[in-house]
Amino acid sequence: MSEIISVVGVSKKFDKVAVLKNISFQLRKGELLALLGENGAGKTTLISMILGLLKPDQGSITILEHRPGSFQAKHRIGVMLQSASLPDKLTVIEQLRLFSAYYTHPLELEEVIASAKIGTFLEQPIGVLSGGQKQRLLFALALLGNPDALILDEPTVGLDAESRRVFWQCINDLKSQGKSIILTTHYLDEAEALADQVVLLHRGSVVLNDTTSSIKAQIKYREVQFVSEHTLDALITAIGEQSIQQQGKTFSVQTLVPETLITNLVKHKVPFNDLVVKPISLEDAVDRVSKLTLGVAV
Amino acid sequence: MSQLTHRMKIVYLETKTENLKTWRTLGFVLPSLSFPLMFYLFFGVIFAGMNGENDAEKVSGYLLATYAVFGVIGPALFSFGADMATEKDKGLLTLKQVSPMPVIIYFIAKALTAMGFASIITLAMFLIAALLGGVSLSAGQWIGTWLVLIVGTIPFCAMGICLGLKAKAQAAGALVNVIYLPMAFLSGLWLPIQMMPAVIQDFAGFMPAYHLSQLVLKIQAFDVGQSLWLHVMALLCFTLLFTALALKWFNCND
Numbered sequence: 001m002s003e004i005i006s007v008v009g010v011s012k013k014f015d016k017v018a019v020l021k022n023i024s025f026q027l028r029k030g031e032l033l034a035l036l037g038e039n040g041a042g043k044t045t046l047i048s049m050i051l052g053l054l055k056p057d058q059g060s061i062t063i064l065e066h067r068p069g070s071f072q073a074k075h076r077i078g079v080m081l082q083s084a085s086l087p088d089k090l091t092v093i094e095q096l097r098l099f100s101a102y103y104t105h106p107l108e109l110e111e112v113i114a115s116a117k118i119g120t121f122l123e124q125p126i127g128v129l130s131g132g133q134k135q136r137l138l139f140a141l142a143l144l145g146n147p148d149a150l151i152l153d154e155p156t157v158g159l160d161a162e163s164r165r166v167f168w169q170c171i172n173d174l175k176s177q178g179k180s181i182i183l184t185t186h187y188l189d190e191a192e193a194l195a196d197q198v199v200l201l202h203r204g205s206v207v208l209n210d211t212t213s214s215i216k217a218q219i220k221y222r223e224v225q226f227v228s229e230h231t232l233d234a235l236i237t238a239i240g241e242q243s244i245q246q247q248g249k250t251f252s253v254q255t256l257v258p259e260t261l262i263t264n265l266v267k268h269k270v271p272f273n274d275l276v277v278k279p280i281s282l283e284d285a286v287d288r289v290s291k292l293t294l295g296v297a298v
Numbered sequence: 299m300s301q302l303t304h305r306m307k308i309v310y311l312e313t314k315t316e317n318l319k320t321w322r323t324l325g326f327v328l329p330s331l332s333f334p335l336m337f338y339l340f341f342g343v344i345f346a347g348m349n350g351e352n353d354a355e356k357v358s359g360y361l362l363a364t365y366a367v368f369g370v371i372g373p374a375l376f377s378f379g380a381d382m383a384t385e386k387d388k389g390l391l392t393l394k395q396v397s398p399m400p401v402i403i404y405f406i407a408k409a410l411t412a413m414g415f416a417s418i419i420t421l422a423m424f425l426i427a428a429l430l431g432g433v434s435l436s437a438g439q440w441i442g443t444w445l446v447l448i449v450g451t452i453p454f455c456a457m458g459i460c461l462g463l464k465a466k467a468q469a470a471g472a473l474v475n476v477i478y479l480p481m482a483f484l485s486g487l488w489l490p491i492q493m494m495p496a497v498i499q500d501f502a503g504f505m506p507a508y509h510l511s512q513l514v515l516k517i518q519a520f521d522v523g524q525s526l527w528l529h530v531m532a533l534l535c536f537t538l539l540f541t542a543l544a545l546k547w548f549n550c551n552d
């Protein structure tokens with residue numbers, strides 16, 4: 001069986017307000033599913049249900065054929081919760097030993113310490129750790145039970161670029177070990193760097209559920225980028241493109257027909273150099289796909 | 299490893315960790331230890347020695363019971379009320395709930411820690427009473443007093459859980475004090491209940507701390523003379539009531 005976590009037709013109301021409407025998706029073995037959506041889209045509610053903290057009004061969720069929140073399910077998934085904070089007065093190793101005892105067959109501590117890259121601050125009190133170190137400790141706790149699946153709820157929120165990069169490396173290492181992962185995030189570049197599958201929630205509904213590459217492939221838009229001495233107005237007059245983005249002397253245009261654009265530049269004798277034509281980013285792709293699906297701006 | 303051994307190991311580690319956390323929090327340890335001991339030293343020993351000529355030891359014995367009750371219910375209320383509110387708000391409680399640890403062990407560990415703390419307060423107070431206050435009790439009375447005090451923290455642990463589940467972390471400490479201090483006064487823990495106006499004496503029956511103090515006083519035959527079972531049943535009812543509320547609120551909290 002390749003489905004690790006299966007969400008089928010899940011709906012939930014709070015005080016008669018529907019926060020989740022008929023949500024379905026599958027997390028397949030060895031894949032990373034990025035759950036995207038703005039605040040209030042229903043991500044946290046959905047995660048709470050997968051963890052068995054909330055019950056769906058309709059639909060069902062199974063974790064390796066176990067009920068969410070059951071003893072078996074808890075043993076098979078590792079969880080890293082958004083902004084959970086551990087007691088400041090305990091040291092890292094004390095906290096690890098405690099959580100390790102919760103599992104009947106925990107991983108060796110050394111292995112977890114290496115995977116989460118926390119070996120350099122084991123004896124320090126949690127209160128003095130940096131944001132990135134705290135997040136990696138929470139990540140280590142999620143790994144302790146040697147889970148088949150991991151739920152990482154906004155693991156890199158508030159981290160600096162370097163800490164995020166280290167974290168991404170940890171997550172990629174896990175993927176290469178064949179672990180299946182659900183990752184919620186605000187950062188599309190994170191989804192782009194890590195995810196095999198993207199599920200986009202908007203106001204409690206799935207508006208997009210597809211593989212990362214397919215989303216980018218669906219979008220035929222290309223981004224044309226170049227450096228020019230022309231002013232923005234002069235460029236618009238020359239090539240008749242309205243949606244030009246300017247950053248200093250660098251201009252970028254998203255277009256379905258990059259060839260025509262470049263022909264126009266040449267035809268109007270616009271001087272340009274450092275020309276780049278590339279697929280648009282996942283962020284822009286999701287933006288465009290969800291606008292198509294919803295007919296509104298997300 | 300059998301399931302029972304595994305659970306016992308979790309209880310042991312969880313309690314040990316809880317103790318480490320508690321004893322490293324001086325802001326909790328110092329006032330929780332020093333206030334009841336200082337109060338007892340001033341009012342139960344020094345003050346009693348100045349006023350009463352022949353029955354100073356009796357006053358010291360009486361106040362040993364009530365100040366010890368005051369001393370043991372504080373940590374129970376605070377470690378559950380204030381501590382748990384923080385751990386709930388900071389997501390640590392949820393992290394434990396989604397781990398395979400049976401969540402009851404979290405409560406057991408906290409209760410055992412509160413009881414350990416209560417033991418230390420009680421034994422320190424016993425020393426002050428015996429060495430400075432001239433209180434002389436039989437071995438049975440000392441042990442009985444200690445046992446009743448330790449087991450007597452249970453209803454206050456349950457009460458603390460209710461507070462911890464309902465209160466926001468920032469407000470919990472203040473809320474515990476708003477309940478703890480008036481309850482201590484109205485239950486006759488600071489001044490003997492017999493010295494209180496009749497209306498307060500009547501009202502005291504609704505206070506769990508009153509019933510615990512009467513049980514402890516009974517050991518030295520200083521209680522107001524109500525039946526032992528009345529106090530035991532009252533404490534049992536409070537425990538069941540708070541446990542039921544806690545279970546209800548804990549599930550809502552999910």
